[in-house]
Amino acid sequence: MSDTVADALRRTAERLEAAGCESPRLDAELLVARVLGMSRAGLYGESRLALSDEELAELEQLMSRREDREPLAYVLGEWGFRRLTLTVDPRVLVPRPETEIVVGRSLALIAGLEEPRVLDVGTGSGAIALAIADEHPGARVTGIDVSGDALDVARANARRAGLSVALLRADLFEGLPDGPWDLVVANPPYVAPDEIDGLEAEVREWEPRTALVGEGATETIASSALGVLREGGALVLETASGEARRIAELLRSLGYVDIGVTRDLAGHERVVEGRRP
Numbered sequence: 001m002s003d004t005v006a007d008a009l010r011r012t013a014e015r016l017e018a019a020g021c022e023s024p025r026l027d028a029e030l031l032v033a034r035v036l037g038m039s040r041a042g043l044y045g046e047s048r049l050a051l052s053d054e055e056l057a058e059l060e061q062l063m064s065r066r067e068d069r070e071p072l073a074y075v076l077g078e079w080g081f082r083r084l085t086l087t088v089d090p091r092v093l094v095p096r097p098e099t100e101i102v103v104g105r106s107l108a109l110i111a112g113l114e115e116p117r118v119l120d121v122g123t124g125s126g127a128i129a130l131a132i133a134d135e136h137p138g139a140r141v142t143g144i145d146v147s148g149d150a151l152d153v154a155r156a157n158a159r160r161a162g163l164s165v166a167l168l169r170a171d172l173f174e175g176l177p178d179g180p181w182d183l184v185v186a187n188p189p190y191v192a193p194d195e196i197d198g199l200e201a202e203v204r205e206w207e208p209r210t211a212l213v214g215e216g217a218t219e220t221i222a223s224s225a226l227g228v229l230r231e232g233g234a235l236v237l238e239t240a241s242g243e244a245r246r247i248a249e250l251l252r253s254l255g256y257v258d259i260g261v262t263r264d265l266a267g268h269e270r271v272v273e274g275r276r277p
């Protein structure tokens with residue numbers, strides 16, 4: 001096995017490319033940086049540094065997990081989301097960049113409120129709930145999830161971030177917790193069962209099925225939220241690519257006002273919002 005940073009990067013990237021990983025060089029950099037306990041940027045001045053046998057053995061272990069197409073976030077055990085670093089493992093969905101936009105819209109909609117009451121439905125790792133609590137001090141945030149495993153991860157993330165949010169086990173199909181909430185936000189499971197086979201291995205084989213597939217979840221949240229939002233309270237939903245217009249129409253037909261759609265970084269319409277009149 002090679003023993004300099006440059007060699008390790010090249011070999012790792014080659015193996016990850018052969019395994020079908022989408023961004024092998026970036027993944028290689030993050031894995032080598034992890035083993036060396038440095039930042040990715042820090043690697044650049046160290047290309048001739050020799051890796052010890054222990055470091056090479058650890059790299060081999062991480063690399064082979066990634067070769068099995070385990071998501072990079074699970075291999076690293078943590079992932080950045082807005083200002084937070086969250087612990088992630090196969091009990092929870094890996095937080096996505098488009099969900100950062102959901103948080104951005106949520107923060108905009110509660111901006112004028114000192115102590116807004118916020119409900120995050122399907123909190124998973126706690127990403128949305130914790131980012132809102134972090135970026136709107138004063139917000140009183142509750143996250144619910146049907147998965148006890150996910151809630152354990154969310155609790156660990158709350159402790160890690162030093163943030164206080166209420167985390168409750170609840171099934172969205174059995175009704176939402178009583179409000180009145182100033183904001184209900186959700187990144188619900190929105191993959192259709194017949195779409196699963198077409199997804200990349202990282203998602204299909206590793207991420208929790210409950211986090212991906214949940215037929216009718218978006219529609220149920222949209223109609224139930226009307227019963228627990230205060231008048232003028234806002235709903236923010238992440239949607240599948242290509243679904244935002246349909247969900248915006250649904251909100252309109254349910255009686256929501258001030259309906260808006262926001263694009264993700266790739267330019268796709270992904271976030272839908274509305275207000276209870």
Ligand SMILES: C[S@@+](CC[C@H](N)C(=O)[O-])C[C@H]1O[C@@H](n2cnc3c(N)ncnc32)[C@H](O)[C@@H]1O
Pocket residue numbers: 092093094095096099121122123124125126127128144145146147150170171172173187188189190210211212214
């Ligand atoms: C797409 S993930 C979103 C996770 C996290 N909010 C995020 O944005 O990264 C959907 C979450 O909804 C939860 N969920 C699925 N069905 C549910 C249900 N019936 N009631 C409550 N939560 C549910 C899953 O366990 C999962 O954590």
